[in-house]
Amino acid sequence: xxxxxxxxxxxxxxxxxxxxxxxxxxxxxxxxxxxxxxxxxxxxxxxxxxxxxxxxxxxxxxxxxxxxxxxxxxxxxxxxxxxxxxxxxxxxxxxxxxxxxxxxxxxxxxxxxxxxxxxxxxxxxxxxxxxxxxxxxxxxxxxxxxxxxxxxxxxxxxxxxxxxxxxxxxxxxxxxxxxxxxxxxxxxxxxxxxxxxxxxxxxxxxxxxxxxxxxxxxxxxxxxxxxxxxxxxxxxxxxxxxxxxxxxxxxxxxxxxxxxxxxxxxxxxxxxxxxxxxxxxxxxxxxxxxxxxxxxxxxxxxxxxxxxxxxxxxxxxxxxxxxxxxxxxxxxxxxxxxxxxxxxxxxxxxxxxxxxxxxxxxxxxxxxxxxxxxxxxxxxxxxxxxxxxxxxxxxxxxxxxxxxxxxxxxxxxxxxxxxxxxxxxxxxxxxxxxxxxxxxxxxxxxxxxxxxxxxxxxxxxxxxxxxxxxxxxxxxxxxxxxxxxxxxxxxxxxxxxxxxxxxxxxxxxxxxx
Amino acid sequence: xxxxxxxxxxxxxxxxxxxxxxxxxxxxxxxxxxxxxxxxxxxxxxxxxxxxxxxxxxxxxxxxxxxxxxxxxxxxxxxxxxxxxxxxxxxxxxxxxxxxxxxxxxxxxxxxxxxxxxxxxxxxxxxxxxxxxxxxxxxxxxxxxxxxxxxxxxxxxxxxxxxxxxxxxxxxxxxxxxxxxxxxxxxxxxxxxxxxxxxxxxxxxxxxxxxxxxxxxxxxxxxxxxxxxxxxxxxxxxxxxxxxxxxxxxxxxxxxxxxxxxxxxxxxxxxxxxxxxxxxxxxxxxxxxxxxxxxxxxxxxxxxxxxxxxxxxxxxxxxxxxxxxxxxxxxxxxxxxxxx
Numbered sequence: 001x002x003x004x005x006x007x008x009x010x011x012x013x014x015x016x017x018x019x020x021x022x023x024x025x026x027x028x029x030x031x032x033x034x035x036x037x038x039x040x041x042x043x044x045x046x047x048x049x050x051x052x053x054x055x056x057x058x059x060x061x062x063x064x065x066x067x068x069x070x071x072x073x074x075x076x077x078x079x080x081x082x083x084x085x086x087x088x089x090x091x092x093x094x095x096x097x098x099x100x101x102x103x104x105x106x107x108x109x110x111x112x113x114x115x116x117x118x119x120x121x122x123x124x125x126x127x128x129x130x131x132x133x134x135x136x137x138x139x140x141x142x143x144x145x146x147x148x149x150x151x152x153x154x155x156x157x158x159x160x161x162x163x164x165x166x167x168x169x170x171x172x173x174x175x176x177x178x179x180x181x182x183x184x185x186x187x188x189x190x191x192x193x194x195x196x197x198x199x200x201x202x203x204x205x206x207x208x209x210x211x212x213x214x215x216x217x218x219x220x221x222x223x224x225x226x227x228x229x230x231x232x233x234x235x236x237x238x239x240x241x242x243x244x245x246x247x248x249x250x251x252x253x254x255x256x257x258x259x260x261x262x263x264x265x266x267x268x269x270x271x272x273x274x275x276x277x278x279x280x281x282x283x284x285x286x287x288x289x290x291x292x293x294x295x296x297x298x299x300x301x302x303x304x305x306x307x308x309x310x311x312x313x314x315x316x317x318x319x320x321x322x323x324x325x326x327x328x329x330x331x332x333x334x335x336x337x338x339x340x341x342x343x344x345x346x347x348x349x350x351x352x353x354x355x356x357x358x359x360x361x362x363x364x365x366x367x368x369x370x371x372x373x374x375x376x377x378x379x380x381x382x383x384x385x386x387x388x389x390x391x392x393x394x395x396x397x398x399x400x401x402x403x404x405x406x407x408x409x410x411x412x413x414x415x416x417x418x419x420x421x422x423x424x425x426x427x428x429x430x431x432x433x434x435x436x437x438x439x440x441x442x443x444x445x446x447x448x449x450x451x452x453x454x455x456x457x458x459x460x461x462x463x464x465x466x467x468x469x470x471x472x473x474x475x476x477x478x479x480x481x482x483x484x485x486x487x488x489x490x491x492x493x494x495x496x497x498x499x500x501x502x503x504x505x506x507x508x509x510x511x512x513x
Numbered sequence: 514x515x516x517x518x519x520x521x522x523x524x525x526x527x528x529x530x531x532x533x534x535x536x537x538x539x540x541x542x543x544x545x546x547x548x549x550x551x552x553x554x555x556x557x558x559x560x561x562x563x564x565x566x567x568x569x570x571x572x573x574x575x576x577x578x579x580x581x582x583x584x585x586x587x588x589x590x591x592x593x594x595x596x597x598x599x600x601x602x603x604x605x606x607x608x609x610x611x612x613x614x615x616x617x618x619x620x621x622x623x624x625x626x627x628x629x630x631x632x633x634x635x636x637x638x639x640x641x642x643x644x645x646x647x648x649x650x651x652x653x654x655x656x657x658x659x660x661x662x663x664x665x666x667x668x669x670x671x672x673x674x675x676x677x678x679x680x681x682x683x684x685x686x687x688x689x690x691x692x693x694x695x696x697x698x699x700x701x702x703x704x705x706x707x708x709x710x711x712x713x714x715x716x717x718x719x720x721x722x723x724x725x726x727x728x729x730x731x732x733x734x735x736x737x738x739x740x741x742x743x744x745x746x747x748x749x750x751x752x753x754x755x756x757x758x759x760x761x762x763x764x765x766x767x768x769x770x771x772x773x774x775x776x777x778x779x780x781x782x783x784x785x786x787x788x789x790x791x792x793x794x795x796x797x798x799x800x801x802x803x804x805x806x807x808x809x810x811x812x813x814x815x816x817x818x819x820x821x822x823x824x825x826x827x828x829x830x831x832x833x834x835x836x837x838x839x840x841x842x843x844x845x846x847x848x849x850x851x852x853x
Contacts, residue, residue: 017718035690043602051559126559129567178604194693197603197610198812199686199804202693220690225799225808228669229685233802236676236684361815394552394817401556434565 032217034512037230037239039248041201041223044181045192047165051126053413061203061507063165063186066095066114067157071500074417076157080109080166090152090456097143101210103168104185111139116169127163154456158416189214189508199223214508215496227253240512242489245503246271247364251308254487262489268312269486269503270319271413275479280439281406283352288344290476295330295337298377303482306369314480316469317422321501324419324465328473329480334381341383351385357408361393371409403437417502419465424449426478427468440477524845532834536827543826544585547819554601554817575601598820607824615828616699617687618805621728622790624721628729630783633736638772641744660734668727668800675723682722685802689716724801728794732786739782743775781840788836792829
C-alpha cells in the first residue's frame with residue numbers, strides 16, 4: 001500500500017515538473033535581452049592582444065577610440081577626439097579630446113589616459129610592428145594630445161580607430177594586465193557584466209554613454225559548438241539573431257532557414273579566400289604554370305556549387321567594398337590554360353603532378369568541397385593531376401610557414417578597410433615570405449607599396465594600388481578565388497541591424513519588439 | 514581493530530599510493546605526446562601578420578623555447594605544488610577553468626547515469642522476466658540500438674522533435690540567455706536552489722533533460738544487456754525454484770531474489786560508466802552546446818593549449834581513480850578474497 005502511495009506521489013511530481021517546464025517555456029522571454037548566436041566568441045577582450053575578428057568586433061562595442069568610422073560608409077568620424085589637425089609636413093598630429101567622458105569603472109577619460117593606451121599598444125600591441133612610425137606621444141594639457149610620426153603615414157587614423165581601444169588605466173594599475181581579458185572597462189556603449197569562456201558574454205547598456213545610448217538594454221553573445229547546434233538553438237527560439245560573418249553557418253543551413261521564412265540580411269564580408277604558391281618550389285617557380293592554374297580555376301562553380309551563391313567571385317586580392325578594388329585576374333579560359341601548360345613543357349604523356357593543401361578544421365567543412373572543385377577544374381585541362389591533402393588546423397600554419405607546401409588554400413581577414421591591408425602583406429618581399437612563405441619578390445611592387453604608404457594624397461594612392469593589382473595578375477604569386485558574404489538571420493521581432501561592408505557588428509542600433 | 518577492517522584499510526591505502534605512480538606515468542606520456550604531435554601553440558596566439566620576432570617573443574614568454582626536460586621538470590614541480598599552470602590562450606589559471614567546466618559535466622553525467630540505470634535495469638529485468646514474449650525480442654533490439662546508435666545523431670533527433678518541432682523542451686545550452694546563476698558550488702542546479710533562483714533552476718533542469726536522455730540511453734544498452742543476462746541466470750537458480758515451490762509471489766521472487774542478487778555487477782558497470790561519461794560526454798556536449806569538460810578538452814587539444822590539456826587529463830585520471838577505488842572498496846568489502 002505504502003509503495004503504491006510513493007509511486008503515485010512520484011508520478012504526480014514528474015507530471016507536475018513536466019507541466020511546470022511546459023508552462024515556463026510557453027511564457028514569452030523578457031524582451032529587453034537580445035541574444036546573438038555564433039560559433040565563436042572572443043577569447044579575451046584586451047585590445048593589445050587582439051588579432052582576430054571576434055575580438056575586434058566585441059571591442060568596438062565596449063571601447064571607444066580617438067577616431068571612429070561610420071559602419072556603412074567607413075568614413076572616419078570623431079570619436080573620443082572631437083577634432084584634430086596636422087602639421088604642414090604631416091608628421092605632427094594634434095588631437096582635441098572630448099570632455100566629461102568616464103570609463104565604466106568611473107575613471108575620467110583625458111589625454112593622460114589616451115597616452116597610456118597608445119604607449120601601451122606601441123610597447124605590447126599585436127600589430128605594434130605596423131605602428132613603428134609613431135615616435136612620440138605628448139600630453140599637451142588634460143584634453144589635448146600630440147602624436148609625432150617619423151614620416152607622413154596615411155593609416156594613422158585607421159590604426160587609431162581600430163587597434164587602440166581606450167581601456168581604463170586605473171583598472172590595469174589596480175588589477176593587472178590579465179584582468180582586462182575578461183573584465184574590461186572602456187568608455188563604449190556597453191559594459192561586460194558576465195564572461196564565461198567558450199560559452200557566453202553578457203553586455204549591459206552603458207546608461208552614462210556620452211553618445212546616443214543603445215536602443216536595447218542587454219546583449220548576450222552566445223557560442224555554439226557548430227553550425228548544426230547554432231541552427232537548432234535559433235529554430236527553437238533560444239536566440240534572436242544568428243550572425244554568420246565568415247561562413248560559420250553551412251550554406252545549406254542558410255538556405256533552409258531562408259525557405260522557412262526567417263529574415264535574412266546578407267552583405268559582403270571582407271574576408272577573402274585565395275591560393276598561395278611557394279615560388280621557391282617546382283613547378284610553381286614557373287610563372288606560366290601559376291598563370292595556367294589561374295586560367296583553369298572556375299570561381300563560378302565554387303560559388304554556385306559549394307556556397308549555393310552565398311559568396312562572391314573574386315578577381316583581385318582587394319575585397320569588394322574596399323576602395324581601390326579593381327578586377328585584374330582573368331576569368332576561366334581552358335584554352336589559354338592548356339596553351340600555357342604546353343609552353344611550360346607539360347603534355348598528356350607527362351602530366352603535371354601537384355598537391356593542393358587545405359585545412360577543413362581551420363576553414364570549415366566546405367573547404368573539402370572547394371578543394372574537390374579545384375581539383376576537377378585543373379584536371380579538366382587534361383595536363384594536370386591533383387592530389388588533395390587535408391591538414392589539421394594546429395599544423396597547417398606551421399607547415400606552410402616552414403615551406404613544406406607548394407600550393408595551398410588560405411584566407412585573409414584584415415581589420416583595416418584599406419587596400420594596403422590586402423596588398424602590403426602579400427607583396428612586400430619580407431612580409432610575403434614571413435607570413436606566407438610565398439617567396440614573392442618584386443622590387444617594383446615594393447617601391448609602389450612604400451610610395452602609397454608615405455602620402456596623404458588619396459588619388460595618388462588609388463592609382464598606385466591599381467597598378468599593384470595589375471602587377472599581381474601578371475606575376476600570379478596568389479590566385480584570388482572568392483569573397484565570403486556575411487549573414488544576419490533574425491526573427492520578425494528584430495530590427496535595426498546596421499550592416500558594415502567589413503563585417504563588424506555594432507549592437508547599439510538593434511531593437512526587439 | 515579486527516583483522517577484517519585492518520586488511521581493508523591496508524588495501525585502501527595501497528590503492529591510493531598506487532595512484533601516484535599512475536599519475537606520474539600518465540603525465541609524462543601526455544607531456545611527451547603533446548610535444549611530439551605536430552602543431553605549435555604559438556600560432557594560435559599570434560596574429561597571422563606577426564613577424565618572426567613576435568613569434569619568438571611569445572614562445573619565450575610561454576617558456577616553450579626552453580629544453581623539453583627543463584619544461585618537464587618545471588611542470589612537474591608545479592603539479593606537486595598543486596599548480597597546473599595557466600592556459601596559453603586565456604591566461605587564466607587551469608584550476609579555475611576546470612572548476613568552471615567540471616561541475617557541469619558532473620551534473621550531466623549524474624543525470625545521464627540515472628537515466629541509464631532506470632532504462633537499463635527496468636527494461637533488462639522485465640525482459641528477463643518475459644524473455645519468451647515479444648517484449649524480450651523488443652528489448653534485444655532496443656538494447657542493440659542504444660549500444661550502437663551514434664550519440665550525436667540521437668541527440669539531434671531529440672532536439673528536432675522536442676525542441677524545434679513541439680517546442681516543449683529547450684534545444685541547447687545550460688541556461689536561458691536572459692538568466693544567470695550566482696556561482697557558489699559551481700553546480701548550476703544546486704547554486705540556483707541555494708540562491709532561491711527558481712526560474713533559473715527550472716530552466717537549467719529542463720535543459721538537462723534531452724542531453725541526459727541522449728547520454729543515458731547510449732549507456733543503458735550495456736546496463737540493459739548485463740541486467741537481462743544476470744536476472745535471467747538468477748531466475749533459473751535453485752534458490753529461485755525453491756522460492757517458487759514455497760509459493761512466494763512472482764513479484765517478490767523477481768525483485769527480492771533475482772534482481773537483488775544480479776545487481777552487484779550491474780552497479781559496478783554503472784560506476785565504470787559514470788567514469789566513462791565524465792570523460793566521454795564530448796559528443797553530447799557538442800550537440801547540445803554544453804560548456805563541459807569534454808568540449809573544453811577538445812578545444813584545448815585543437816588549440817594546443819598544453820597546460821590546459823595536461824590539467825584536464827590529471828583531473829580525469831584522478832576522478833576515474835577515485836571512482837574505481839570506491840568500486841574496488843565496495844567489492845573488497847563484499848568479497849574478502851579480493852583483499853588477499
